[in-house]
Amino acid sequence: MQGAALDRGRSPGWPALLGPLVVPAGVVTLRPPKLRDGSVWSMCRLRDRNYLQRWEPTSMGTWESRNAKLAWPAQWSALRSIARRGDGLPFVITVDGVFAGQLTVGNVVRGALRSAWVGYWVTEQRAGGGVATAAVALAVDHCFGPVGLHRLEATVRPENEPSVRVLEKSGFRREGLFERYLDVAGAWRDHYVYGTTVEDHPEGLVSELVRSGRARRS
Numbered sequence: 699m700q701g702a703a704l705d706r707g708r709s710p711g712w713p714a715l716l717g718p719l720v721v722p723a724g725v726v727t728l729r730p731p732k733l734r735d736g737s738v739w740s741m742c743r744l745r746d747r748n749y750l751q752r753w754e755p756t757s758m759g760t761w762e763s764r765n766a767k768l769a770w771p772a773q774w775s776a777l778r779s780i781a782r783r784g785d786g787l788p789f790v791i792t793v794d795g796v797f798a799g800q801l802t803v804g805n806v807v808r809g810a811l812r813s814a815w816v817g818y819w820v821t822e823q824r825a826g827g828g829v830a831t832a833a834v835a836l837a838v839d840h841c842f843g844p845v846g847l848h849r850l851e852a853t854v855r856p857e858n859e860p861s862v863r864v865l866e867k868s869g870f871r872r873e874g875l876f877e878r879y880l881d882v883a884g885a886w887r888d889h890y891v892y893g894t895t896v897e898d899h900p901e902g903l904v905s906e907l908v909r910s911g912r913a914r915r916s
């Protein structure tokens with residue numbers, strides 16, 4: 699893993715630039731969100747509504763209002779505060795230098811648990827080319843390295859086959875089913891819970907991905 703990671707008190711491993719990693723879709727990197735991401739973020743989210751909305755937690759307001767360019771500064775500011783407090787690591791995924799989605803490490807718990815969850819989305823245009831798998835690999839190695847976590851988990855609807863596939867390619871174990879777990883697209887949906895710990899990746903997930911031929915370092 700290449701990248702700059704600053705150790706800052708309560709937020710080890712933040713801010714960070716992770717990658718690059720080359721997959722069929724292009725060159726994948728992770729970076730902190732910027733205030734000026736608003737236009738492209740909104741354009742992607744409004745364009746990809748049908749593809750994204752069925753997998754995302756139900757929220758206040760319409761899709762248009764929540765994903766308008768004007769909604770970004772508040773989201774960006776909230777993400778920045780979370781990162782500065784060390785409660786999460788919000789990344790923008792870029793492909794060939796262009797905004798292509800987001801990956802968020804959330805609910806960082808330290809102490810004896812040292813755990814967090816991971817969630818992600820990739821624009822429909824860039825889907826199917828290994829982007830999410832590369833992003834997860836970069837984030838997992840970073841969390842188990844500079845961030846100092848021991849466990850990561852992810853919850854996913856059983857119907858979300860691409861995301862289930864991403865987690866299984868990334869060595870996450872299916873640990874169970876949370877029934878009626880989360881209000882997604884207007885109803886309480888069952889979710890699989892997947893988990894992985896640092897012991898699962900002795901050589902690092904990026905190295906595993908490279909060795910399996912799914913990615914290469916540039």
Ligand code: ACO
Pocket residue numbers: 749750753816817818819820821824825826827828829830831832852853854855858859860861863864
């Ligand atoms: N059935 C089975 N497998 C499928 C299907 C399908 N219908 N569609 C795609 N796949 C496979 C692909 O072939 C690929 O596997 P392979 O490499 O073995 O061929 C895998 O699913 C996808 O891997 P990537 O290309 O790395 O993933 P991608 O960049 O396409 O992103 C993602 C996947 C993030 C799920 C994207 O589809 C997306 O953003 N969807 C909408 C939002 C979403 O669902 N986010 C995840 C929520 S759950 C969570 O965050 C933990």
